[in-house]
Amino acid sequence: MSVLDIPALGPAGPYRTRKRTTVEDASGVPALELASVPALVVSHWIDQLRATAPLPAPRAAAVLGKAADVFEDQEILGDDLAAHQRRVAELTGTPVAVVRECDRLITAALRDAGRTVSSARPSGCLPVGTAVADAPSAGAVWCRVGDVFAVHAAGNSPGVHAMWPEALALGYRVVVRPSNRDPLTPLRLVAALRQAGLPAGQLVLAPCDHATARLIVDRADRAVVYGGQAVVDTYRNRGDVRPQGPGRSKLVVTADADRDTGLGLASAGALYHAGTACTATTGVLVEHDVTAFAEELATALATVAPAPPADDAARLPCMPQADAELLVAAVLDRAKDAVVHLAPRVERLGGDGSLSAVTPAVVELASAKDPLLSYEVPFPCVWVAPFERGALDVLDGSLVLALHSRDAELHARALDLPSVSNVYGSRPTSWLHPDVPHDGFLGEFLMRAKGLAHADEKRSDT
Template structure:
């Protein structure tokens, strides 16, 4: 890559990182900033090269586990400290900031979290291993036998979205477990995946361990068709296409909700809910997009809108903007969608206040707050990539039904039976108890532990264990 200044003004080259090293292709795509300026020239992988890379990965044995852990620890430091492809970490964050739409502090926060995800990948992956399983067959045959945690395959394809830099953290766990990984980065934000894989190679991983293969949407089938397993991120369309496949794990959508019990509707609860709506630019799958209130939901929505407006304040035209910065075309499309919903919902914050032009180009979105009168209204499933929340009434008679199909539900209630019901509802992935939905810890399962998908248990018994049991 070419060197860059703090304003990320240069157009950089993002070549492929293949099983045979760095390669540029004739097929190129320009990556644009939110303000429309060109930032990078991205090489695109042809199907043949994609297939060759994954076949080479299948033929390559993984590095030993202790070497993988050592290389990951070094790669995390290199991600932060090295000049990679001509960019320092600060310069890298400037590029990511200009394409992602996150504000400057969030961009750096999430990018540093990627470094933590690299270093901690072995420990995070191992949290999914059952207590009754060992990591190695050698340990099992030395004792009475045991379950041994083994890979379900050898190669993994990761088809990434551009929501946040931390989308890398999933496939990094697969790498820690010995998978050879083919990464198809987001074409909107291809910088983080490039920096991660370049740092991994500089730290001692081989070219076959992780490859960087940008493609158009038409190139995804070749990637998925060759790899043993795949991680794919997206919305309902992606879930309907791949969700039934046993070899594909789909990340998203979120449809995260907060339930406010009658004893929690006061001012002390508003701050945490506002954080759940607006943190991470309001663009993450863990952001609250629907709030169900036991009590006066209209009053609660007005109070929540006041807190969100205060938090946004005059920040929206600075580098500290609360919502994401998007292109004018994207803003028009999203506001148009909201206007079409206005016949069934009440806009607590006028729509003409939701989109604010930014002096550096583009439009900052949010916050937006709406009320509906029915907890079963389909608008509560609306998930938009900025701080936008729908508030509805709820009673105990409604039960868990309005909360189904949620990645996270924050239950602000003392009703233990309700919490039990939420935990045992199959379509609710995670339950928080009076904790913001955006609370995150790399050691917590997100959509289950990733190891549940990547690994399986096999019994290993040695000859010294004695007679067979019947």
């Protein structure tokens, strides 16, 4: 894979910097030279975004829909979509089948933006952009709470970039700080949006160091920030920032549910996006015969064979051998007091042996209160624990909670857990639907209802 020169994309076009970051691919070989935009430049770009008028909602939706076609059909940086997907797979170690699925999520979100932006709108509010003259005599309008939206993107999955284009449809101007691990997906998306007719003053791509990334978050009106628990703790109490941290998604299998189906749900959820997505299953709680369930799950996951990321058969994440060994050692160290039914391994793949895959792990815990039930790592690693219906507090803090159970009361009680974002029935935690929010609707965070009343010309104001 040749070394690419990746610029920033500012309001005036591509922007190349003296300071650059070398990005290595999944085998540890330099693959990219990525621009690193200085803080003063980024701050100026944000001023320019703020001074630009938002696109009317119908035009924004049309541009986003056209961008989906450009993303799929046009060459960007000399790569058609298939070449781009292979390059992303080799760069990040993400299986190419996962990259393709994520790209389909992105283009589907672009084409559906005109509809999905209304999902979060209260039924009593008129749509964003409604002209005052067209509003009823009294009511409410859905309005932005700011002008500039910042995205501090993650690199664990290209699919994170299916979310933020919705902000453009709502009238926000957007600054994207890409992950060093995967700057290619947001670059292709930003370039596609611009080729589709989005003015450059509406959207910039600003790769930068961590200090400058914090400045972007502070200068924006709203921001979404991806990262680990430390990121969540940093921004937990800021109303203008939505932290997106570990998913800690869990599956519950009760004694009244079909066991084979439960094993299928656990396996599918564990392997989703090679185990790297926040909706991949981290914890499985089983009401009856936990040990047998863990053994059967281990048997199923042990059949998944490692393969290079650009191979269509790949289902596991790849990374440099040293990184893989550290990851496996960390899991085994934490599991030393538990029952390991399937130990993770480092599997070397071709070449000089530096490219390696990490195989799945299944570990049985003695109690659902063990903190390891929520220990999330970037490969298929499942912690299995006993479940008691009277102790639902162990389920809180889950992005997705899937309940394979016939107990309707259990479902109702799960919906009341304040830190559970999504509750599913007998579905894998990774299940997706365009009408189901990922972690609440983005519009809840970016918009608000404003009361509006016309002057009553039949009576004087007193």
